[in-house]
Amino acid sequence: xxxxxxxxxxxxxxxxxxxxxSLAAICAPLGLDxxxxxxxxxxxxxxxxxxxxxxxxxxxGRNLRLAAETRLPEMVVPCPMxxxxxxxxxxxxxxxxxxxxxxxPGPFIPRISDLANFFAAPEMLERVKGKVIRPLTGxxxxxxxxxxxxxxxxxxxxxxxxxxxSMDAIMEVLGAEVIDxxxxxxxxxxxxxxxxxxxxxxxxxxxxxMARKVGAEAVVVSCQMCHANxxxxxxRVAAHWGRPLGLPVLYFTEMIGLATGLPGAASWLSRxxxxxxxxxxxxxLLDG
Amino acid sequence: xxxxxxxxxxxxxxxxxxxxxxxxxxGVSRLEMCIQCGTCGGSCPSAADMDHTPRMLFAMVRAGxxxxxxxxxxxxxxxxxxxxxxxxxxxxxxxxxxxxLKSMAIRARLYTDSTAPEFSQTFVDNVENYGRSYEFxxxxxxxxKHFPLRLPNMAPMGLGMLTRxxxxxxxxxxxxxxxxxxxxxxxxxxxxxx
Numbered sequence: 001x002x003x004x005x006x007x008x009x010x011x012x013x014x015x016x017x018x019x020x021x022s023l024a025a026i027c028a029p030l031g032l033d034x035x036x037x038x039x040x041x042x043x044x045x046x047x048x049x050x051x052x053x054x055x056x057x058x059x060x061g062r063n064l065r066l067a068a069e070t071r072l073p074e075m076v077v078p079c080p081m082x083x084x085x086x087x088x089x090x091x092x093x094x095x096x097x098x099x100x101x102x103x104x105p106g107p108f109i110p111r112i113s114d115l116a117n118f119f120a121a122p123e124m125l126e127r128v129k130g131k132v133i134r135p136l137t138g139x140x141x142x143x144x145x146x147x148x149x150x151x152x153x154x155x156x157x158x159x160x161x162x163x164x165x166s167m168d169a170i171m172e173v174l175g176a177e178v179i180d181x182x183x184x185x186x187x188x189x190x191x192x193x194x195x196x197x198x199x200x201x202x203x204x205x206x207x208x209x210m211a212r213k214v215g216a217e218a219v220v221v222s223c224q225m226c227h228a229n230x231x232x233x234x235x236r237v238a239a240h241w242g243r244p245l246g247l248p249v250l251y252f253t254e255m256i257g258l259a260t261g262l263p264g265a266a267s268w269l270s271r272x273x274x275x276x277x278x279x280x281x282x283x284x285l286l287d288g
Numbered sequence: 289x290x291x292x293x294x295x296x297x298x299x300x301x302x303x304x305x306x307x308x309x310x311x312x313x314x315g316v317s318r319l320e321m322c323i324q325c326g327t328c329g330g331s332c333p334s335a336a337d338m339d340h341t342p343r344m345l346f347a348m349v350r351a352g353x354x355x356x357x358x359x360x361x362x363x364x365x366x367x368x369x370x371x372x373x374x375x376x377x378x379x380x381x382x383x384x385x386x387x388x389l390k391s392m393a394i395r396a397r398l399y400t401d402s403t404a405p406e407f408s409q410t411f412v413d414n415v416e417n418y419g420r421s422y423e424f425x426x427x428x429x430x431x432x433k434h435f436p437l438r439l440p441n442m443a444p445m446g447l448g449m450l451t452r453x454x455x456x457x458x459x460x461x462x463x464x465x466x467x468x469x470x471x472x473x474x475x476x477x478x479x480x481x482x
Contacts, residue, residue: 010421041419055475151370187369195404271452
């Protein structure tokens with residue numbers, strides 16, 4: 001077993017439960033041991049650094065200090081927003097102004113990894129490939145990355161922020177048909193979901209329209225903010241655009257679980273508002 | 289590192305606002321380097337809803353139009369997607385400047401639509417109370433205050449989230465909450481004196 005630190009982030013315990021459950025299920029078969037940071041706190045998200053810059057760094061600083069206590073060298077983060085905020089804090093703590101912060105993480109800071117990138121590393125892809133017993137043959141998907149795992153690249157250290165490939169690589173290993181499309185990294189407007197739902201509907205509609213146009217039957221994501229925004233609001237967005245959407249939005253971890261034949265898949269997939277089960281059963285990828 | 293275009297011998301009073309915004313931005317904003325090319329507005333998914341495109345807003349900052357800038361909805365409409373930041377040929381830290389302008393507008397009490405600032409504040413309040421975000425409380429408090437008439441429409445979705453066990457009705461409070469509150473209180477104090 002290889003051990004890694006794990007920072008779940010707040011939504012993994014509620015709206016993104018399917019992401020958390022599928023991730024928990026796939027770890028053991030793949031020989032991964034994710035150790036959750038003890039008593040972690042909120043990363044601050046966009047809201048905190050809209051209001052207080054210093055607080056947003058120091059909120060992450062407390063998490064980094066807790067992480068350092070474990071001495072594990074690498075921390076994986078499923079939520080791209082948390083990933084981004086933690087990376088930004090590491091940058092602040094490694095920069096010239098590091099001494100201006102009251103909370104200090106200590107001399108040792110673990111490497112922070114985005115979960116999709118972590119699974120797309122060549123060695124991990126090999127491990128996943130070796131466990132695929134039920135390839136996702138016939139499933140046409142687009143990978144949707146959103147913003148925070150890639151941008152800004154000086155924070156995320158993304159190699160190709162305009163054309164990320166991590167989920168494409170994972171879905172290919174699982175046997176799905178991955179369709180290239182131009183809106184991989186366009187924003188879904190999740191940050192305006194509660195303030196300006198009309199704007200959000202416009203942005204989400206644009207994404208779904210293009211996904212359908214290129215022939216996708218489902219959208220694969222690694223961001224639970226994107227997932228909530230794309231999965232929950234399809235009726236509203238369809239009303240705004242005057243045409244049906246109906247594209248299931250899947251976490252890549254659920255798809256790893258499905259293709260590796262894990263029994264929990266039906267349960268995670270039952271948590272979606274836009275039900276993916278008819279599509280997957282129709283393709284013979286899900287029993288029942 | 290910080291590049292200033294104003295020579296001390298020839299201060300232009302209009303540029304004082306530009307300097308103020310730049311100085312208030314975490315790190316180096318590079319706002320002075322803007323060449324007004326418009327790549328930011330062209331890359332922006334929400335430009336259509338903005339009072340001013342980022343390019344225009346930065347021209348207004350340079351012109352010293354303090355009040356118009358801080359009343360603009362632009363920083364609040366920004367979705368923080370950072371596309372403009374990746375594409376800006378001058379490496380202006382556009383999204384960071386938007387955060388600066390939001391803070392300045394709140395402090396100057398010039399931004400009048402309270403929906404977005406109060407959402408941020410509610411989020412921060414939740415973190416202060418529990419140490420973690422509390423989605424159910426955040427969403428219901430926000431809708432009750434700002435869009436009570438939309439609540440009936442939201443109910444089926446809320447119910448859908450509940451039945452699919454995707455919403456916790458009770459928040460989780462971290463053990464180190466007192467320590468976290470002390471961190472936040474001190475950060476706020478230092479931010480005000482900085």
